[in-house]
Amino acid sequence: MESSSDYLWLAPEHIRDTSLAPTKEGDIYSFAIVCSEVITKKSAWDLENQDYDLDELVYKIKRGGRSPIRPQLETEDEHNSSLSLLVKDCWSEEVEMRPSCDQVKSLIKSMNHNKSSNLMDHVFNVLEQYASNLEDEVQARMKELTEEKKKSDILLYRMLPKQVAERLKMGQPVEPETFDCVTLFFSDVVSFTTLASRCTPLQVVNLLNDLYTLFDAIIDEHDVYKVETIGDGYLCVSGLPHRNGNEHAKEIAEMSFELLRAIGTFRIPHLPNEKINIRVGLHTGSVVTGVVGMTMPRYCLFGDAVNTASRMESNGKPGRVHISTDTMKFLTEVIGGYKTELRGEVIVKGKGALETHWLLTPEEQQQIFVE
Incomplete structure (x- = not known):
């Protein structure tokens, strides 16, 4: 024997004494093992699904x-049930109890009295049925694969813009792209560090989630792309990856209003009396986009x-909502219909003194009107 796997079809008496000359009874045992493969449509002994390994099985x-x-x-x-009974007789541990070749042929003929008496015909019929079942199973697996692919694509499209993800999937490079005019949104939870100190790590995760x-x-209700979240910071942008003319400032402004309304009713389960508040900053300008990294690519x-x-x-x-002069001009002059309030000059790190404005929410405008 060349390897232990060759013992899978060998009769026990020949495994115990490898010097024993081949016998008809040993061949009948081997025939039974081959038939078991045909009946179960699995490899000999189906080792892939057993708790023991090859050497343990041979032992x-x-x-x-x-x-x-x-x-x-x-x-x-x-039909296979009758064949199974014959197979069990053929692999009997007692050599003298195994049927002879003539007996096996006779029994197989009796199983096929209304069909072809050729053993190979029966084998081919079994294999044909197996091929048909295999085709159905392949189709079922392909359907499952397609469904799983859809799920992975949905997840991928949440992490990267669809056109970027498609190019990466095809192994194509994603060239940096310049967008001349977009509006960016930044938000941050006020006093988040203090709030987090009153929570367990799991509660912090659930809170942010x-x-x-x-x-x-x-x-999702606006033409806005979420870029990333860093801790309690939130960055999104309108005007990319799909250009939308001058609508980007409007989309971000309306989204900001809705977020402030929603945050007013947001409650922390484990701190029901604590309210969340956020700061919002907007600016309109040009950016360059690109995909950074290979192992975990990011759209930056x-x-x-x-x-x-x-x-x-x-x-x-x-x-x-704190906005730059560029965003203010877009909302009041290019688009129109928005009200702002001059904040004055603010010392901005890395920028010096900048004139900035407050974008008035509909609620703030109503309050001013009442006053």
Whole structure:
């Protein structure tokens, strides 16, 4: 024998004594093992689904005993059921109890009294049925694969813009792209560090998950792309990856209003009396986009506009929308219909003194009107 796997079809008596000359009874045993493969449509002994390895199996076959180990034969087919009984006789541990070749041929003919008496015809019929079942199984697996692919694509499209993801999937490079005019949104939870100190790590995770789920639902209603979240910071942009003319400032402004309304009703489960508040900063300008990294690629924004939007947020006030002069001009002059309030000059890190404005929410406008 060249390897242990060759013992899978060898009769026990030949495994115990490898010097024993081949016998007809040993061939009948080997025939039974081959038939078991045809009946079960699995490899000999179906080792892939067993708790024991090859060497352990060979040891158990060699050991024999009153209840020797044999392949499992499970079949609901009446024809194969008769064949199974014959197979069990053929692999009997007692050599003299195994049927002869003539007896096997006679029994197989009796199983096929209304069909072809050729053993190979029966084998081919079984294999044909197996091929048909295999085709159905392949189709079922392909359907499952397609469904799983859809799920992975949905997840991928949430992490990267669809056109970027498609190019990466095809192994194509994603070239940096310049967008001359977009509006960026930055938000940050006020006093988040203090709030987090009153929570367990799990509660912090659940808090941010609930908060960002709320934000994501609102973003989905606007032509806005979520870039990333860093801790309690939230960055999104309108005007890319799909250019939308001058609508980007309007989309971000309306989204900001909805977020502030939603945050007013947001409650922390484990701190029911605590209210969440956010600062919001907006800026309109040009950016360059690109995909950074290979193992975990990220769609990133670059440019001074990103820094300015971040400064608008960090220099803002809770519950208010702090905007740059560029965004103010877009909302009041290009689009129209929005009200702003001059804040005056603000010392911005890395920028010096900048004139900034408050974007008035509909509620703030109503309050001014009443007063």
